[in-house]
């Protein structure tokens with residue numbers, strides 16, 4: 435049957451299978467670090483549940499013989515509007531670390547954002563994909579020299595993603611209980627080649643404010659600047675006022691402040707403000723190709739995955755990306771969307787508590 439992509443592994447047919455596979459392979463300390471989050475995991479669960487609250491409304495009798503999933507990010511064509519969110523320390527899951535993840539992004543033609551806390555150098559990771567758009571995630575650290583040193587190491591990156599949801603780390607009970615620590619032979623080469631782990635300067639500058647930081651970054655970088663971790667309409671307005679290039683609606687995959695709303699609901703609130711003024715992307719909770727289509731229908735131009743990629747490190751990141759692409763193509767064909775730009779709000783309804791479907 436045409437739908438059955440021969441290259442997919444019968445043991446791993448969906449991202450949930452990939453999660454199960456990774457979860458049995460990883461030691462508990464790293465499995466819990468990847469899979470869990472802070473406190474009661476309320477936001478982590480709601481990120482996923484939110485996608486189920488929105489229902490797809492297929493349009494009939496559309497010729498879907500040819501489906502075009504291609505899209506664009508930072509002015510570069512990608513095979514579909516999905517990228518890899520920055521996730522720290524890929525070597526915990528695979529000896530090749532971010533180089534392996536980057537290879538998968540390159541093989542499937544999608545974008546990748548590298549974490550400042552990568553366990554491979556940015557140069558080694560970006561060398562894997564000359565055609566795909568890379569970005570680098572940054573935090574403003576107490577020692578601004580290290581922040582700038584990071585910018586200088588940007589290699590082939592086209593954008594900086596400034597994380598704005600981690601003034602401190604969320605209270606992750608698993609990390610306390612498991613006494614989480616890095617293996618002694620593992621480091622963060624992009625940060626520590628310029629400093630020592632014992633220096634106070636490598637920690638987040640919790641006093642950072644955007645009015646001062648963005649002009650300073652603009653003076654020191656010619657890359658696009660995106661904010662990652664925006665959760666409120668007034669912060670979207672601030673980002674527009676400061677002339678930022680893009681915003682990722684993100685709650686860090688429910689890993690920072692427990693109790694914040696699901697990103698899909700925040701997207702719905704913020705998209706009308708952002709549309710036409712600033713690029714708008716989303717991450718947190720994406721586990722299926724149909725989830726991508728729902729975010730696009732709510733006016734995101736791009737989606738990112740965190741855990742789905744790190745789970746992939748156990749069995750094949752490329753496999754995980756191909757699963758999501760296949761599911762997106764099937765969703766588009768069955769919903770009557772021939773191209774990404776066809777996916778609009780007419781394809782979604784919300785099921786209200788009274789059982790009636792409401793249009794967006």
Ligand SMILES: Cc1cc2nc3c(=O)[nH]c(=O)nc-3n(C[C@H](O)[C@H](O)[C@H](O)COP(=O)(O)O)c2cc1C
Nearest residue numbers: 519520521522549597686687717718719739740741
């Ligand atoms: C293991 C792990 C490490 C992460 N490390 C970073 C990081 O270094 N910097 C950052 O901005 N976000 C980090 N994140 C958050 C991701 O960029 C992303 O927002 C989140 O994973 C998206 O949710 P999802 O995992 O449900 O797809 C991390 C997430 C995970 C799961």
Ligand SMILES: CCCCC(=O)C(=O)O
Nearest residue numbers: 521522551600603686689
């Ligand atoms: C010190 C690395 C922090 C990575 C991070 O942001 C996360 O685990 O969510």
